[in-house]
Amino acid sequence: MSFNKKVAFYTLGCKVNQYETESLKNKLIKLGYEEVPFENSADFYVVNSCTVTSIADRKTRNILRRAKKANDKSKVIVTGCYAQTNGKELLEIDEVDYVVGNSNKTEVIDLIENIEGKSNSSHVVLNDIFKEDEYKELEFSTFREMSRAYIKIQDGCNNFCSYCKIPFGRGKSRSRKLENIIEEAKKLAQEGFKEIILIGINLGAYGEDFKEKITFEDLLEEIVKVEGITRIRIGSMYPDKINSRFVEIMKNNKKIMPHLHISLQSCNDEVLKGMRRKYGTDLIKDRLYTLRENIENIEYTADVIVGFPGETEAMYESSKELIKEIGFSTLHVFPYSERENTLAATFDNKVSPAEKKRRAADLETSEKESARKVREKYIGKTLRVLVEEKKENGYYGYSENYLRVKIIDKENLVLNVNDEVDVKITGCEKELLTGESR
Template identity: 35%
Template sequence: MKAKTLTKDKVNIITLGCSKNLVDSEVLSGQLRANNIDVLHENKRLDHNIVVVNTCGFIDKAKEESINTILEQVDLKKRGKLDKVYVTGCLSERYRGDLESEIPEVDAWFGTMELPLMLKKFEADYKSELLGERFLSTPQHYAYLKISEGCNRTCSFCAIPLMRGTHVSRPLEDLVKEAESLVRRGVKEIMLIAQELTYYGLDLYKKRSLATLLEKLSNVEGLEWIRLHYAYPNKFPLEVLDVMRERKNICNYLDMPLQHASNNMLKAMKRQSTRQEMEELIATIREKNPGICLRTTLITGFPGETLEDVEELKDFLIRTRFDRVGIFQYSHEENTSAYSLSDNIPAEEKQRRAQEIMEVQQEISLEKNMEKVGKTFRVLIDKKEAGRYLGRTEFDSVEVDNEVIIHSTKKLTIGEFVNVKITKAYDYDLEGEVV
């Protein structure tokens, strides 16, 4: 252990996994700063003496990345580069007992809901008055807004309820105050996230209240874009579409993970929807909100998936023509109900099926992007790279969707909106010039 040379602790937070984890790290950062503790996010300079690794435990690849990151930080500690290594997040919540014995060099392990306990390690107080106050690790012009925690669904493949517990909605008033605070700090786009957006409010208000929340958020002055992620198709509250259509600052965009389209697989996954029901919902959504961008995620290689199931999924994509699709390869997770099934599809075959499905979507994506050539869109400038600007339309979310490559002879401001005429289209990106 190196002798203490720093007069004051400096904490580096490393975040792995999803945007919900990122928000947790931002909240931790805000609490530490309020206690006058220096904190950084993803600091590469190694001028800190304490590390907090916020882990992901969702699927095998995520767990492997989390463990490797912990081991890297433990190695830095052994070499005298760090004083303390703390671990929190989903992997820690799920496997704490095993990890404590396997990696004893970690100074403390914390679950997903143990922020006050973690702060005690820093001799810091949990400040409840800091409602919604976070140290943003995203660019200043966009932020995630987590509207609930946990999930009440029992999807057979999913370990999220094991790590995050049951669904707990945040009060409407708190979310509006946080949105107002974010806007005052320069945020123009807020992405609503949860394990399931469409369940919001059932626990607090005894009814699905996402539409009410959207109305209140859309009234926040200065909030330009509100984007919806992770809507569940079963019992989808259709009034959400009415609010989306009526309010100009709600993006005509919906992320609705469906996971599969074969009824056999949907039943085995305990998804509570059939292919016909999903197709009818998609048709209703497009009828109510013409031009809406629909994104989904799918799973390939679930136990018992046949080649006929894969063909049915490809047919579903051809018929429904989603704008955006992401694919996960099935991961066999302990303590889920699917764990009792035989994980009988080799990893190479899971990958082959995923690639085959994405090739179908790639063609659809190119066709849909080609339809945008010659049209002008309002674009939010995200960054400048290699002498060109990169931005997004209202139909594209951060990191997972298309980017617009922008050519401009004039200097553009990051975080500002410009009108861009699309001149070229690619499979997953667009190119255009400012008009």
């Protein structure tokens, strides 16, 4: 065991990365390491990188150059998707000592434990991610945000959308064993968590790599049986993975929260075809409207890319109009970012940076109006809220359909974090609903 050694972490990108950082962190703490803030002096700095956009690449490089400012004798290890796809490039950064790809992420622990015996030269620990055929188990991470905990159920993606670099960083779709997922859910319930969020790179592909027949819907039917867990959220879904059985399960199991984050990307058929998405606008409308017809108060959030190569103004406007018609409580809008080794990087008819920026701002403005309408329709209604924090002016939490709610701190009102309460919605302040507990 390595006592008195300090380690600092910095995580970029998605919830999967954050989950994996927590696993590494927990293991090192058990081995006797002390976690310190990234700005403090540490013996080791671990940066878990993202490469979903060029901005994510730049952020990773900037963070790595900051790493040794507090201790120039420290060792800096970069892992994650950018490390997997651009390991040699990262080694050119003076501050970087080791590059460990996603294919070897679990080896970060052994590297740190044995680093004193290694040479001072920088080097790469990196295998071919596409040779990974099975899901690698991590130590239970208990990655949490407020009163929610995350469970990773799947890694990788087989889709190879034309704009996306992530399969090169994550490899083929690999599913976690069902019994291990259920075991982690039970452990979280024993620790007092009521809400869990299922995360992965392509959740709807869960089970497709297993020899035995098992699906994401099978997993949902098993995980709702875990006692103590009262809220189950689904991290992200592709529209084409929303099938009739999925709708029935959501409809018939109140533990599954009436909210979905949709990996949408566009609402224009020509753009979706260029992106190599496996659906068009008719499917989007059919699946999302079917859910609305069957599940009370369901709300959607989504990711959207604007300025994809060949996207004309007319295509953009048609996408914006359908997005407005469907109605989302939140949109994450991304200007198209060209990624090396992707098919879209070879496409002609590039949209100018200025136009991509304009469309992103325009869609965000449109989204704010739609989001306001989504929230205002709940004024006068009662929503069930899980309390996540207390501030001077009230309690805060999320409704079942993932709307942030401020519970007005009336005289003698006493709530605890992790309480579930019914809240009568009385107002709307930008992206926040306000109300009183009943």
